[in-house]
Amino acid sequence: MNKAANANRGPAIADGELRPDSSLSPEAVRALIRAGRYTGATSGLAPGYVQGNLVILPRDVAGDFLAFAQQNPKPCPVIGMSETGSARVPTLGATIDLRTDLPRYRVWKHGELIAEVSDILSYWRDDLVSFVIGCSFSFEEALIEDGIPLRHVSCGANVAMYRTNIACAPAGAFAGPMVVSMRPLKPADAIRAIQITSRFPAVHGAPVHIGKPEQIGIEDISKPDYGDPVEVKDDELPVFWACGVTPQAVIGAAKPAFAITHYPGSMLITDKRNSQLSAF
């Protein structure tokens, strides 16, 4: 079955879709995805390996986007980048083809979503530059391995995310507030989580805030702007990390003539190990 034939089947997971075995290598998972046999979420696949957000932009705005990322490394940590017109990011995996290796994509024109597709072969252009941006899956794995419970993970929910009053440094058309993800943690776990995530600057790094949501413009912690609400218990502090939804929100506001992103939750699975992202 050729994946391109399914290009417009949309975001719903296909009936009878093959859920890749979590013991498969990143390359084997990508091969299944490339063959059109899986179009779902990538959470839990190829455990131990880095997954990334994807942003593809025409060259004429890609420079500004890279400048935005350079100035806002916590919400927008670039972990890989293609050459213009190339769908390869060899630093993240020799066999990666960004046109086919993610389960689902979103295609945008002037800030409007025009298609959700399982490959982007028909949308490819020679002037496109691709960015792979670090994702909190990497640091969440390190937290869980350390014994720190993450409620949204144990509930099978999406992490709660909020627009803040923290302004990103603008670059060209790219500007806007930082979006943060929130995890409720007991105080000692919060301290340990700060230590662990400090080792991972390539996937948002240390939190940007702890406690006191009102200080960063969050009026109601029970009403996230993205994702699912999660309870913060009396003996817990809400801990806030810069979130990869920030660049997506910023691109939505900048309305570039053309853009492609991953479909939320359907990430690029790379050959890099999460531990290789540790700065020390």
Next chain:
Amino acid sequence: MNKAANANRGPAIADGELRPDSSLSPEAVRALIRAGRYTGATSGLAPGYVQGNLVILPRDVAGDFLAFAQQNPKPCPVIGMSETGSARVPTLGATIDLRTDLPRYRVWKHGELIAEVSDILSYWRDDLVSFVIGCSFSFEEALIEDGIPLRHVSCGANVAMYRTNIACAPAGAFAGPMVVSMRPLKPADAIRAIQITSRFPAVHGAPVHIGKPEQIGIEDISKPDYGDPVEVKDDELPVFWACGVTPQAVIGAAKPAFAITHYPGSMLITDKRNSQLSAF
């Protein structure tokens, strides 16, 4: 003037006492102290160099104390130790003589304070073992250099300290609750302070608690058990570090037949740089 002649002049700072210039080397400051020319607090002297708490115990209980320290490294980080009967700790400074080089000492018998003196030459015994324990001055210097304001320092006050409900792991007669010091910090500064102090495990390391004082048995944050109260503003979190007062309190409760400690605030000034205590 021979320092021994002043041995019993007590804790008051002598009239006309020479305040050592802060540009003096650790060795030069120790030489002034040894000569009996300074019996005050050591905060601010020999900036950049490690200062330590001193605990001296007879050999028959020193082993248990070392076991206590080994099991409670956050409140009781041993950064230097003498051989039995020796007043030298060459790893902290070739010329250190623990009998004369601290401005003031406290001498204890069966948990009772029996003397406050400016040298311990007349109390020295061949069975004594000396421990130098890391002090928060080292990490406070790193915090201040990073631009994090510390209210008790800017107020010229002692840090606020509290007995908690966190039990230390016991060893022989040495047992008791952990004492913590508290510094009020804005959330982003608290995160940065956790990062910075994590690099300094030899001087209490990362905080043990943040926010929510009631969880560790502190009922009224405005009433510290030791030191001076300090305001916690609405936009701040109280951040709690394990404190070197813990071993002092534990020794007080264990009531060994004989003990000598430094006089609070009058520390051993070593030849080691604070930066050399950084684990990474």
